[in-house]
Amino acid sequence: MGKVHSILSKEQAEAFDIVRWCFAVPKIPADSPRFSWYVTHWNVPAKIAYAKKTGTFEATVARCDPIDPAWLRFVPAALERHRQFWSSLPSARKQTTANSTTTKNSAESTAKPAPKTTRKKAM
Numbered sequence: 001m002g003k004v005h006s007i008l009s010k011e012q013a014e015a016f017d018i019v020r021w022c023f024a025v026p027k028i029p030a031d032s033p034r035f036s037w038y039v040t041h042w043n044v045p046a047k048i049a050y051a052k053k054t055g056t057f058e059a060t061v062a063r064c065d066p067i068d069p070a071w072l073r074f075v076p077a078a079l080e081r082h083r084q085f086w087s088s089l090p091s092a093r094k095q096t097t098a099n100s101t102t103t104k105n106s107a108e109s110t111a112k113p114a115p116k117t118t119r120k121k122a123m
Helices: 012-022 032-042 044-055 057-061 070-087 088-111
Strands: none
Touching: 012 032, 012 044, 012 057, 012 070, 032 044, 032 070, 044 057, 044 070
């Protein structure tokens, strides 16, 4: 049996997945002004990669309404904005992670257990 050829290139398939995710999950069409912001700030490429890795991607986008193929043209700009945004954060992410670990460890050592509450049954 011969190989099945894909109609989409790797970049087109990635763009199609991003459009499907955004239209299925937050219900944002790619021609919306919010599309690029959502892809960037909610790290959609990483969410898609994780969903594919765990096998939940197809179920997540299964009920996606039909998309307009013209929407794929909005993805390159959104991915460029995403790349610029996330590449500008490593030092801030590293500092935030270090601070949250220190805060978490100090909070754990000084935290008192919460008192148990009892709930009266209604009669």
